[in-house]
Amino acid sequence: MSTATTHDEHHDHGPASGLMRWVTTTNHKDIGTLYLWLSFIMLLTGGAMAMVIRAELFQPGLQLVEPNFFNSMTTMHGLIMVFGAIMPAFVGLANWLIPMMIGAPDMALPRMNNWSFWILPFAFTMLASTLLMEGGAPAFGWTFYAPLSTTYAPDSTDFFIFAVHLMGISSVMGAINIIATILNMRAPGMTLMKMPLFVWTWLITAYLLIAVMPVLAGAVTMMLTDRHFGTSFFDAAGGGDPVMFQHIFWFFGHPEVYIMILPAFGIISAIIPTFARKPLFGYSSMVYASASIAILSFMVWAHHMFTTGMPVAGELYFMYATILIAVPTGVKIFNWVSTMWKGSMTFETPMLWALGFVVMFTIGGFSGLMLGVAPVDTQYHDTYFVVAHFHYVLVTGALYSIIAAFYYWVPKWTGNMYDEKLGKIHFWWSTISVNLLFFPQHFIGLAGMPRRIPDYALQFAEFNMISSIGGFAFGLAQVFFLYIVVKTIKGGEKATDEVWEGATGLEFEQLPSPAPYHSFNTAPEVK
Amino acid sequence: MSENSVANNNQQNKVSNKQLLKLVMIPVLMFGFGFALVPLYDVFCEVTGLNGKTGRVEASEINQKQVDTSRTVKVKFIANTGNGLPWRFEPVVTDMEIHPGEIYEAMYRVTSRTDKPSVGQAVPSVSPVPASLHFNKTECFCFLNQELAPGETRDMPIRFVINHDLPEDIVEVTLSYTFFNIEQKQG
Numbered sequence: 001m002s003t004a005t006t007h008d009e010h011h012d013h014g015p016a017s018g019l020m021r022w023v024t025t026t027n028h029k030d031i032g033t034l035y036l037w038l039s040f041i042m043l044l045t046g047g048a049m050a051m052v053i054r055a056e057l058f059q060p061g062l063q064l065v066e067p068n069f070f071n072s073m074t075t076m077h078g079l080i081m082v083f084g085a086i087m088p089a090f091v092g093l094a095n096w097l098i099p100m101m102i103g104a105p106d107m108a109l110p111r112m113n114n115w116s117f118w119i120l121p122f123a124f125t126m127l128a129s130t131l132l133m134e135g136g137a138p139a140f141g142w143t144f145y146a147p148l149s150t151t152y153a154p155d156s157t158d159f160f161i162f163a164v165h166l167m168g169i170s171s172v173m174g175a176i177n178i179i180a181t182i183l184n185m186r187a188p189g190m191t192l193m194k195m196p197l198f199v200w201t202w203l204i205t206a207y208l209l210i211a212v213m214p215v216l217a218g219a220v221t222m223m224l225t226d227r228h229f230g231t232s233f234f235d236a237a238g239g240g241d242p243v244m245f246q247h248i249f250w251f252f253g254h255p256e257v258y259i260m261i262l263p264a265f266g267i268i269s270a271i272i273p274t275f276a277r278k279p280l281f282g283y284s285s286m287v288y289a290s291a292s293i294a295i296l297s298f299m300v301w302a303h304h305m306f307t308t309g310m311p312v313a314g315e316l317y318f319m320y321a322t323i324l325i326a327v328p329t330g331v332k333i334f335n336w337v338s339t340m341w342k343g344s345m346t347f348e349t350p351m352l353w354a355l356g357f358v359v360m361f362t363i364g365g366f367s368g369l370m371l372g373v374a375p376v377d378t379q380y381h382d383t384y385f386v387v388a389h390f391h392y393v394l395v396t397g398a399l400y401s402i403i404a405a406f407y408y409w410v411p412k413w414t415g416n417m418y419d420e421k422l423g424k425i426h427f428w429w430s431t432i433s434v435n436l437l438f439f440p441q442h443f444i445g446l447a448g449m450p451r452r453i454p455d456y457a458l459q460f461a462e463f464n465m466i467s468s469i470g471g472f473a474f475g476l477a478q479v480f481f482l483y484i485v486v487k488t489i490k491g492g493e494k495a496t497d498e499v500w501e502g503a504t505g506l507e508f509e510q511l512p513s514p515a516p517y518h519s520f521n522t523a524p525e526v527k
Numbered sequence: 528m529s530e531n532s533v534a535n536n537n538q539q540n541k542v543s544n545k546q547l548l549k550l551v552m553i554p555v556l557m558f559g560f561g562f563a564l565v566p567l568y569d570v571f572c573e574v575t576g577l578n579g580k581t582g583r584v585e586a587s588e589i590n591q592k593q594v595d596t597s598r599t600v601k602v603k604f605i606a607n608t609g610n611g612l613p614w615r616f617e618p619v620v621t622d623m624e625i626h627p628g629e630i631y632e633a634m635y636r637v638t639s640r641t642d643k644p645s646v647g648q649a650v651p652s653v654s655p656v657p658a659s660l661h662f663n664k665t666e667c668f669c670f671l672n673q674e675l676a677p678g679e680t681r682d683m684p685i686r687f688v689i690n691h692d693l694p695e696d697i698v699e700v701t702l703s704y705t706f707f708n709i710e711q712k713q714g
Contacts, residue, residue: 108542151610176550180542214554218561233565236650237610237707244568248561311577311656 015517023118026110027517028095029413034117035092036406040482042084042124043399047475049077054437054471056454057464070454071139072131078142079160082260083167084124086394089402090263091116091174094202096413098178100507100515101196103187103524108180116173123166130156141452143253146234146245150226157227161220168213175209178202187506189526193284196505198266200287204294205262208255211298216252219245243308250301258297260394262290264361264401265332268354271408272336274503275351276343282335289328296325306377315374322372326365333362348500349423353404356431357397364392367442382452385445391438396431403430403481410488411495412507415514418488426484430477436470576660581651581702583670584663584688593691594628600689601625604633605703612708613641614675619682628691630665635683635704639675646674647706658700661690672709 015021015030022034052073056064065073095113099106107113130137135154138144149157182203186195195203222233222245232238234245265286273280280286303322306315336358345351367389371380380386403426411417440463445451449460456464495513507515510524572580602625604618619634639645649669653659668683675681689700 109547172554176547176554179550180547183546184542210550210553211557214558215561215564218558218564222562222565235707236705237648237709239650241568241572244565247568248564251561251564311575 024114026106026114028099028107028110028113029515029517031107031113031117032092032094032096033413035088035095035120038117038120038124039085039087039089039092039402040485042080042088043478044482045128046077046080046085047478049073049080050471051475053077054468057456058468059465060456060458060461062455065454067454068136068139071141071452072137074452075138075141075144076127076131079127079138080124081394082142082256083164084120086260086398086402087171088120090202090205090260090398091171091178093198093263093267093402093405093409094174094178097409097507098181098199098202099185100412100511100519101199101505102182102185102190103506103510103520103526104181104185105518105520107177108185109177112173113177116170116177119166119170119173123163123170126159126166127163130154130159133159143249144220144223145249146223146226146242150223150234153227158224161224164220165217168217171209171213175206175213178206179210182206187520187523187526193287194526196266197269197280197283197286197290198263201262201266201269201290204290205259208259208262208294208297212252212255212259215248216256219248219252222248243305246305246308247302250304251298253304254301255294255297257393258293260398261361262294264357264398265290267401267405267408268336268357269332270505271350271354271404272339272358274408274500275348275354276340276345277502278339278343279504280335281338281341282331285331286335289331292328293325296321296328300325303372303374303377306374307381319372319374323369326369329365333358333365348407349418349420349427350404350408352424352427353400353407356427357400357404360392360396360400360431360434364389364394364397367392379448380445382450383445384441384449384451387451388438388441388445391441395438396434406485408500409507410485411499412511412513412515414489414492415495416488416490416492417495418484418492422480422484422487426477426481429480430474433470433473433477437467437474438470440464440467440470576656576658581653581659581687582663583667584665594626595691596626598627599624600627600693600697601699602631602633602689603699603701604635605701606635607703607705608647609705609707612647612706613645614639614647614706616704616706625689627661627689627693630686630688632684632686635668635685636680637673637675637683637706638680639678642677644674644676645708646672646710648672648709649704649706652703652705654701654703655697657694658689658697661693662700662702663688663690669704673706 015025015027022030025031025034052065053070056062056070095107098104133154133156135156138149138153138157138160140148140153144160182195182199192200222231225231226233226235226240232240234240234242236242269280269286300318300322302310302314302318306318310318347355367385371377371386371389407418407423444456444460444463444467447460449456497512498508499513500508503509506520506524506526511519571577601622603622604620606616606618608614608616615638617636619636623631623633625631637647651667651669653662664685664687666684666686668685673681673683687702
């Protein structure tokens, strides 16, 4: 590879300096860092939009923003958090960790890696620019149902469409790179069933990505031609069907949900054994459970559409198939609990976040089961109960796992320990506030408060106020997290090579802290 | 540590073009699959009768001997206009009692309320869903675009038959039409 030959001329393998280092880099660690910073910026951006939403909902009545702007906020918040915060964060972790975990010197396709990152800032600039456009940013919800997103959408929707195309291209390239890396670059002896679970779950996630992101690209392309080129995919007047949009969208959308949670399962499966000081219980069942969740995810999409007038047979099928997913997911939860059973547990910050994940992701999983029951979904559909459900799985699930991964691996990345006291404050501050934020939304949802509306009936006032206070506190906690991140990068107690007592995996066993810029130039021994 | 990194490695770490091509083919095929969902969706709806799309038959194909006079089914007619079509659109008779297997005629009336010529397309829908598989039309204004002069009123007939094999439990069928503005589309 040409990168290798150019590097041959230098003896020192440190990174180039200056801005161009980051623009031209093909190093998996640099690109991982770029992804993680992008996702942090997006987290704070999407978080700021959530603050606007919670501020408007602090009291009943219209207080601060125009309803259309409120709708833009819910839309952009969802899009930015899903495509800008959670997904790039996992890709960033994959970049940093997968080569080190499988004993590879870098990703298999380093130049494509650079490209797949650098598409993203353009995509999100384009998406964010719609906020400044005449007619406002997209305001049809992150699910962009037709005809709201076709016939009735503002002109800025075209920018949204191309932004989604770019994000999709980036994700697909990233996923191909990850598959190629895992299948080709493993050190001798690193058989598939010896791979850390984070690598396994990412391999499965990458296959999901290349299977469904193109379907999303197809959906937005149909939107584009419906809007401008006279087609009628989703237009009943021309023989199309708006409900078909929902089918195509959720054919992408449901696997997307697992794209955002499977890597989290891998992270938690790495952290819990370390701090329980026991090997992971049921490794192979974890692998099979992940694979079956991925396969099932293609067969359950219409549970998002129980209220579209599906025949009873369809509702029954999608209900049973959806509830079936609880089985492999339950296997995972029980495996984590069994790993901790009679372990010598300690509660450092990464473990706290991982335990927070297990408890609160399970809450989100249970409310998901409730929503999966077709007859009662008619009541829950499009209420705050749904909002509470997916925020429990995405915030206290996916986001918690990302934060846990940061605390767990940052000593390996920077060579510095984070401040344990601040980390614990961050955890408790976030956990108390996030429950204050989302738990009351279960109640107001069951009582009938619809989502995506800037105003609400008076009887929901108290719970909304509690929720908003929790929201502001949770938002502030993540600004505090930014301080912890910067502090850790700048300095701190030196980490040992092992970092955590008895930590397993090539990155802890065979690499120093901080991990050198080029690691595993010679393949390690894997027993 | 050795400075020549990847090349010197004795791992099988070269990604072959063949493998890369295979991986690239998956998203390309899935992009195509996204579009293939559109005809698949139509076929699925046609076979199951979901979506309430009605069938079209030639009058000669209908066997008038299979009229089931022992059964009476109530048919209701509904009319709507969509996406800003400035038409008044209503059924002349709002409901009728029919026998399965016999051909009936019903009339809809449409009036243009604009001072420009306008074109609309009617899209039918039958409820309940299982009935749509047995609901056939020999003549319908929805088979073609309808163009109205400014202020024109037109009576438009449909000739339909509900097959004698309509499931026993269905005693009432609703036929709904929505007229959409299709001139706007070409803009």
